[in-house]
Amino acid sequence: xxxxxxxxxxxxxxxxxxxxxxxxxxxxxxxxxxxxxxxxxxxxxxxxxxxxxxxxxxxxxxxxxxxxxxxxxxxxxxxxxxxxxxxxxxxxxxxxxxxxxxxxxxxxxxxxxxxxxxxxxxxxxxxxxxxxxxxxxxxxxxxxxxxxxxxxxxxxxxxxxxxxxxxxxxxxxxxxxxxxxxxxxxxxxxxxxxxxxxxxxxxxxxxxxxxxxxxxxxxxxxxxxxxxxxxxxxxxxxxxxxxxxxxxxxxxxxxxxxxxxxxxxxxxxxxxxxx
Numbered sequence: 001x002x003x004x005x006x007x008x009x010x011x012x013x014x015x016x017x018x019x020x021x022x023x024x025x026x027x028x029x030x031x032x033x034x035x036x037x038x039x040x041x042x043x044x045x046x047x048x049x050x051x052x053x054x055x056x057x058x059x060x061x062x063x064x065x066x067x068x069x070x071x072x073x074x075x076x077x078x079x080x081x082x083x084x085x086x087x088x089x090x091x092x093x094x095x096x097x098x099x100x101x102x103x104x105x106x107x108x109x110x111x112x113x114x115x116x117x118x119x120x121x122x123x124x125x126x127x128x129x130x131x132x133x134x135x136x137x138x139x140x141x142x143x144x145x146x147x148x149x150x151x152x153x154x155x156x157x158x159x160x161x162x163x164x165x166x167x168x169x170x171x172x173x174x175x176x177x178x179x180x181x182x183x184x185x186x187x188x189x190x191x192x193x194x195x196x197x198x199x200x201x202x203x204x205x206x207x208x209x210x211x212x213x214x215x216x217x218x219x220x221x222x223x224x225x226x227x228x229x230x231x232x233x234x235x236x237x238x239x240x241x242x243x244x245x246x247x248x249x250x251x252x253x254x255x256x257x258x259x260x261x262x263x264x265x266x267x268x269x270x271x272x273x274x275x
Contacts, residue, residue: 003194003203003242008273011226011239012051025228027052028097029221030090030119031104031131032059034081039105039131041066042214042259044073046221047101049266050243052228055221056093060084084111086118094119099126099227100144103133104217117141126227126236130220134159146233148184150220156187167191167202175200184233186223188216192241196234203238205245207257214259219244222266243269 015024027047031040037059044055056074057066060083063075076093078085083106094100100123106112113136120127126146129137134155149159156173157163164173174187174195187193192203223240227233247265250272251257 001199001201003201003205003238005242005246005273007235008239008243008270010235011229011231012270012274021053023053025052025098025225025230026096027055027221027224027228028058028094028100029055029104029224030058030083030094030100030102030116031106031217032057032061033083033105033107034061035107036105037061037065038214039217041070041073042217042263043101043104043130043221043224045070045260045263046218046244046266047225047228048072049263050222050225050240051270052225056097058086058090058093082107082109082112083115084109086115094123097125097228098230099128099224101128101130101220101224103129103131104220106132108132108135112136113139120144126233128220128223128227131155131216145182146227148186148223148227148233148237150186150188150216150223150237152188152216167193171195171200171202184237186219186237186241188219188241192245194234194238194241199234201234201238203241203245205242205249207245207248207251209251209254209257210245210248210262212258215244215248215262218247218259218262218266243273246273 044057058076060078060080063077066075121141164170178195226236247269250265
């Protein structure tokens, strides 16, 4: 089944005139390291652009720079070089959030796996597990029953042991993995394949220029924003894939497209699909 663009309207109904902050979700982004400082910022900004009311970026390095350069985000300092511990301030932010995006830029270090598991074994609200966190997936104790994994094809081989090539193979592999694990799978590619235990959708939006580093972080943030609105994980994942691809289509920078260009186009993409 191909994604139907009108489904975006289910994610963005008309707002009541008396809407207030927190009606449309708080997102927590746990990610980053002293090596990859930008990944959680991209996810956090994407979540805000996709309609979340507030985003916490819980990161191990230089959150004061986040505050100075991106005042729309609420930075939480883990006071480490890598995601090796979770402090009280981070747990408070997690408790206030409505969804979690985890894994972007955290690296694959041994101690990081312990911190990721500490969070996911306690966090019961909707979760997007992305990027480096996928490398630990088989060892994670995931408490949330509304979890989405967002691998590209290399990450999918790590978590599933298979490397499907054509679209039909990807559909079958994503469906099999969803049935096996109970997770919603968003397998990224030229066409994104979104699968749950009993259903598969293919999203065909996007451009070949969306190979730039950081575009996956953007997609994870958009998905986190939709989950924070209490949208069903399968609808959230498939809508996030289509919406992010549509934002890419609206970028006119071609070879010069960046992940931040993609973020800037998210509101325009939402408007084009809901008006």
